[in-house]
Amino acid sequence: MAELPTDEDLEVVADCERALLTGAVRGDRDSARLLLHQDFREVGQSGRVWDRDCVLDLMESEGGTDAARAEDLVATGLAPDVVLVTYDSVTKDGRARRSSVWVRDRGRWQLRAHQGTPAPQDPTA
Structure with missing residues (x-):
């Protein structure tokens, strides 16, 4: 039976998720x-569905600015080579609950699916 991702894998994926929120990565x-x-x-x-090219275009158009701050980020192994990341993103415009599914493909962790839902400004609500 194949094993779930290691703690080290979970840390790598969490770091990758955070990196996608930074201007340094979004602008490159x-x-x-x-x-x-x-x-x-x-x-x-908004409910809009985005593909990879659309998201890359959007990131590029943002000019390398940070997108958000991640709060309460948790990475959980779901299956061999599959990790779920959940967190709240916080921007000057509001808060959203986020979930991402990361897969290890050819030895590299990559974001396969992402979803955002508007959330109340008060994280305890």
Whole structure:
């Protein structure tokens, strides 16, 4: 029976998730491309579905600015080579509950699916 991702794997994935929120990665299309799986899909806060190329274009258009701050980030192994990351993203415009599914593909952790849901400003609500 294959084992779940290790604690080290979970730390790597959590760091990758945080990196995708930074201007340094968002402003560097090649760096962002390495972190997004070729079949990446996102369901945004608005309900709009984004593919990899659309998200890369959006990140590039933001000019390398930080997107958000992650709060209460938790990475959990779901299956061999699959990790779920959940957290709240906080920006000047509000808060969202986020979930990401990361897969290890050819030895590299990549974001396969991401979803955001608007959340109340008070994280305890």
